[in-house]
Amino acid sequence: MTSLGIPQIPAFDQDAAKHALLHQDQLTKPPKSLGRLEELAVFYAGARGCFPVPTPKHAFLPVFGADHGVTVEGVSAFPAHLTAPILQNVVNGGAAISVLGRQHQVDLLAVDVGLTGDLVGSPQSRIPALNAKVRRGTRNLRVEDAMTQGEAIRAIEVGIDVALQRVTGGVDIVGMGEVGIGNTTASAALIAAFTGEAPARVTGTGTGVTTDGLQKKITVVTDAIHRLGQRRDPLDVAAALGGLEILAMAGFLLKCASLRVPVVLDGVIASAAALLAQGLCPASTAFLIASHRSTEPGIVAAQQLLGLRPLFDLEMRLGEGTGAVIGIALVRSAVALANEMDSFASAGLL
Amino acid sequence: MTSLGIPQIPAFDQDAAKHALLHQDQLTKPPKSLGRLEELAVFYAGARGCFPVPTPKHAFLPVFGADHGVTVEGVSAFPAHLTAPILQNVVNGGAAISVLGRQHQVDLLAVDVGLTGDLVGSPQSRIPALNAKVRRGTRNLRVEDAMTQGEAIRAIEVGIDVALQRVTGGVDIVGMGEVGIGNTTASAALIAAFTGEAPARVTGTGTGVTTDGLQKKITVVTDAIHRLGQRRDPLDVAAALGGLEILAMAGFLLKCASLRVPVVLDGVIASAAALLAQGLCPASTAFLIASHRSTEPGIVAAQQLLGLRPLFDLEMRLGEGTGAVIGIALVRSAVALANEMDSFASAGLL
Numbered sequence: 285m286t287s288l289g290i291p292q293i294p295a296f297d298q299d300a301a302k303h304a305l306l307h308q309d310q311l312t313k314p315p316k317s318l319g320r321l322e323e324l325a326v327f328y329a330g331a332r333g334c335f336p337v338p339t340p341k342h343a344f345l346p347v348f349g350a351d352h353g354v355t356v357e358g359v360s361a362f363p364a365h366l367t368a369p370i371l372q373n374v375v376n377g378g379a380a381i382s383v384l385g386r387q388h389q390v391d392l393l394a395v396d397v398g399l400t401g402d403l404v405g406s407p408q409s410r411i412p413a414l415n416a417k418v419r420r421g422t423r424n425l426r427v428e429d430a431m432t433q434g435e436a437i438r439a440i441e442v443g444i445d446v447a448l449q450r451v452t453g454g455v456d457i458v459g460m461g462e463v464g465i466g467n468t469t470a471s472a473a474l475i476a477a478f479t480g481e482a483p484a485r486v487t488g489t490g491t492g493v494t495t496d497g498l499q500k501k502i503t504v505v506t507d508a509i510h511r512l513g514q515r516r517d518p519l520d521v522a523a524a525l526g527g528l529e530i531l532a533m534a535g536f537l538l539k540c541a542s543l544r545v546p547v548v549l550d551g552v553i554a555s556a557a558a559l560l561a562q563g564l565c566p567a568s569t570a571f572l573i574a575s576h577r578s579t580e581p582g583i584v585a586a587q588q589l590l591g592l593r594p595l596f597d598l599e600m601r602l603g604e605g606t607g608a609v610i611g612i613a614l615v616r617s618a619v620a621l622a623n624e625m626d627s628f629a630s631a632g633l634l
Numbered sequence: 635m636t637s638l639g640i641p642q643i644p645a646f647d648q649d650a651a652k653h654a655l656l657h658q659d660q661l662t663k664p665p666k667s668l669g670r671l672e673e674l675a676v677f678y679a680g681a682r683g684c685f686p687v688p689t690p691k692h693a694f695l696p697v698f699g700a701d702h703g704v705t706v707e708g709v710s711a712f713p714a715h716l717t718a719p720i721l722q723n724v725v726n727g728g729a730a731i732s733v734l735g736r737q738h739q740v741d742l743l744a745v746d747v748g749l750t751g752d753l754v755g756s757p758q759s760r761i762p763a764l765n766a767k768v769r770r771g772t773r774n775l776r777v778e779d780a781m782t783q784g785e786a787i788r789a790i791e792v793g794i795d796v797a798l799q800r801v802t803g804g805v806d807i808v809g810m811g812e813v814g815i816g817n818t819t820a821s822a823a824l825i826a827a828f829t830g831e832a833p834a835r836v837t838g839t840g841t842g843v844t845t846d847g848l849q850k851k852i853t854v855v856t857d858a859i860h861r862l863g864q865r866r867d868p869l870d871v872a873a874a875l876g877g878l879e880i881l882a883m884a885g886f887l888l889k890c891a892s893l894r895v896p897v898v899l900d901g902v903i904a905s906a907a908a909l910l911a912q913g914l915c916p917a918s919t920a921f922l923i924a925s926h927r928s929t930e931p932g933i934v935a936a937q938q939l940l941g942l943r944p945l946f947d948l949e950m951r952l953g954e955g956t957g958a959v960i961g962i963a964l965v966r967s968a969v970a971l972a973n974e975m976d977s978f979a980s981a982g983l984l
Contacts, residue, residue: 312723313730314711314841318956319949354784361664369983373662378976387970484676491664579669596946598964599669606668613963614948615687626728633719 288437288519288564291398291542294333294337296570304337307309310627320595324573324618331546333572339619340546343390343612345538345605346446347374347381350398350439350528352466353430359469359501361492368401371463374604375403377410381461381604385411388613390459393450397442398422398528409634416442422526425473426504427511430477436519440527443535451545457612458540459548460557460573461605465491468580469501473508473525475582478515478559479589483509485499486582488552490601495591518563533557538564541571548615550608551578551601555586562590570602575611576600585609638787638914641794644683646920649816651680652689654890658781669944674923674968681896681921682806689970690807690896693740693962695955696796696886697724697731698884699712699747700789700878701771702816703780709819709851711842712770718751721813724954725753727760731811731954735761738963740809743800747792748772748878766792772876774856775823777861780876786869789878790914793885802894807962808890808905809898809925811955812879815841818930819851821892823858823875825932827866828909829939833859836932838902840951883907888914891921900958901928901951905936912940925961926950 309315316322329335343521349371355364355625373379375394377386385392394413396403400421401411410488418438422430431439451458464470468490475486483505489498504617512524534557540547549558549572561568573593578602579581595614600607628634654676659665666672679685699721705714723729725744727736735742744763746753750771753763768788772780781789801808814820818840825836833855839848862874872881884907890897891911899908901921911918924942927933929951939943945964950957978984 309773311730312720312728312953316871317841317950317952318730319951321950331663346658352664366983369981370662373976373983376976376981378662378974380661380668380971380975383971383974386974387967444812487711491667595948598671600667600671601669602663602667609968614960616739617734617960621730621733624728624733625730626723626726631719631723631726631728633716633723 285292291539292567293342293565293567297330297333300335301326303335304329305634307622310480311614311625312628312633313633318621319622321618324615325622328546328619331544333544336623339623340616342454343457344395344450344455345385345459345461345608346395347461347463347605348395348397348529348532349463351400352464352470352527353424354424354426354469354476354504355466356424357426357500357504359504360465362465364465367401367463367465368399372403374412375409375413379579379604380602380606383410383502384606384609388609390609395446397439397532418442418528422528425470425525426510429524431523433519433523436523436531439531440535444539447536447539451540451543455545457615458545459550459605459608459612460533460536461550461608462533462553462555462603464529465567467530467553469504470525470527470530471553472582473505474556474559475586476505476509477512477521477525478563479585480484481585486585489580490581518560522560530557534560537561538568541568546573547574547577548569548608548611550575550605551603552580552583553603555583558590559586573611573615576602576607638701638790640915641889643891643915643917644894645737647680647683648847650683650685651676653685654679654972660740661975662978662981662983668971671873671968671971673973674965678896678969681894683894686973689973690966692804693807694800694805695735695809695811695958696745697813697955698745698747698879698882699773699813701750702814702820702877703772703774704776704819704854705816706774707776707850708762708842709854710815712815714815717813717815718749718753720751725759725761729954730952730956732761734959738959740959740962745796747789747882748931754808768878772878775820775858775875779874781873783869783873786873786881789881790885793882794889797859797886798887801890801893803896807965808895809955809958809962810886810904811900811939811958812883812903812953814879816878817877817903819854820875820877820880821903822932823855824853824906824909825936826859827862827875827886828913829935831935834933838930838932854963868910872910880907884910887911888918891918894925896921898923898958898961900925900955901953902930902933903953905933908940909936916945923965926957931962
């Protein structure tokens with residue numbers, strides 16, 4: 285078995301951040317009056333490693349899709365066979381993320397990391413698709429490891445490869461999206477494993493299961509954590525709980541951090557992926573922005589362990605990267621303000 | 635003295651809203667999973683009075699500027715003579731609202747409703763300016779009425795006229811901005827008067843006054859409310875407390891509501907203006923969106939009385955309409971999603 289090559293991640297540039305912070309107080313506004321937009325601009329300079337830093341223009345967001353064996357437990361309100369058609373809908377331009385990507389000029393890529401079905405290209409496709417299938421869905425994480433360690437490494441490498449090939453040249457901000465019926469169960473298990481929180485505290489209704497369904501989900505996550513036992517190596521945890529798309533997101537995140545390209549997290553799935561990335565390389569969290577607090581309860585514990593404070597809460601829980609796109613728009617606004625506002629001196633306001 | 639002609643405001647279209655709500659559950663997403671973006675799309679259809687409704691494209695945001703006599707009380711961290719230069723900076727393209735307007739394609743107009751200084755046009759001006767001066771600054775609201783009732787009517791009419799002339803044809807969403815050193819004091823007084831809250835609960839640090847400065851502000855607002863006595867007629871209250879730019883915002887809001895063009899409120903000043911508009915015509919609140927909760931405490935009581943729940947809290951307190959622009963971007967996203975997402979049926983996902 286090959287071992288995972290974790291990308292080397294540079295230090296956050298405190299010096300650039302400090303210059304960006306000092307610059308804020310020169311601008312024509314009461315000090316700190318842009319609130320978290322000022323923080324975002326300072327963060328962006330430190331992450332990119334320079335000040336002044338151009339306003340992020342070229343945004344990229346891959347949507348990783350995979351199926352989950354745990355759906356046999358009845359943990360989702362949606363049938364499992366819909367994962368591939370839903371990702372196909374992203375490709376065809378009719379999904380929520382397709383609309384937001386167009387509106388906010390964020391380039392999308394659909395990536396099949398482990399669908400049981402297959403994406404089909406067609407002349408009508410509006411978004412490119414990549415076949416990087418590691419296996420056709422995971423095994424049922426309740427009763428056995430979701431995948432082998434070799435498969436886990438390959439899934440993470442899919443994400444690394446996507447970053448290597450697509451986060452080049454001009455790409456200066458990224459998000460990550462996902463499609464995978466059953467993946468709030470896998471995320472809850474990962475968050476329980478990494479944070480030590482009780483399954484009942486980090487498991488939510490996902491696409492909208494009933495109270496009975498939620499109870500079943502909590503039991504499944506509890507069983508998975510019990511089965512995990514004392515294993516704490518991040519790669520072990522990842523292979524045990526999956527899913528393939530979550531591992532790919534972790535790999536993508538790590539590679540982007542190594543390239544100094546800030547990663548805007550979406551909801552609970554992306555946050556679970558970020559916890560895995562943190563386990564593999566703690567320095568990666570310095571390059572993350574939490575876009576929103578979704579309605580899934582696990583996101584609270586995950587963001588806390590990541591040290592991230594979400595920018596907004598619009599009670600969203602759709603996934604696909606939808607919250608991340610709005611986060612990217614906010615980062616662009618924040619940096620544009622820092623770059624284009626006049627200073628008191630240049631505006632003659634001293 | 636002429637009397638104020640309050641624009642006639644139509645009813646919110648419950649039928650269009652209901653169709654928009656039903657449409658949401660046909661789209662390729664778990665029901666309600668876009669959270670408040672779904673609410674926004676439903677609101678927008680009801681306000682515009684049709685479904686389907688085109689995604690708002692032509693956004694307009696006037697920035698009303700005026701000076702405040704109350705600044706002689708030392709209620710601001712900024713010198714009073716800066717109001718005109720700050721609005722000039724908006725015109726010249728270097729203010730925060732100038733940057734956000736460019737970035738989010740929101741057309742701006744600077745309106746002098748009552749600056750003590752004057753705006754100057756120049757070939758470098760990037761944003762049009764309008765001279766609609768009612769008087770050069772208000773009187774000190776602590777010791778006397780800020781303006782006469784005739785001046786109050788004229789200030790409100792400035793806003794109505796701006797809407798009449800600029801919210802035409804294609805404009806399908808608006809915000810409102812303001813510049814006015816001292817205007818968080820006038821807003822706190824208006825909010826205290828309309829909500830009945832104690833001055834200490836609705837008065838904040840504005841541009842950043844010290845603890846002593848805040849105490850002084852609270853005393854000023856308390857004196858103004860005492861001086862107001864039993865007067866509760868909205869126009870009386872407006873004339874007593876000002877400011878000219880706040881009254882113009884109220885007029886602008888009323889006319890936009892009459893045209894079925896939704897108004898995205900910014901922070902505490904816009905919320906005070908909305909309370910005045912509510913006093914003059916309660917039906918106007920049905921056409922409002924509260925973009926954010928700013929750090930000024932008065933906004934909480936104001937939004938509560940208006941029946942509005944803010945979309946986000948980025949700890950902003952800059953004014954100028956900065957939060958409103960971000961709110962406009964969210965409305966556009968919300969309606970674009972409703973218009974461009976596939977339904978389960980059309981995507982073959984049934």
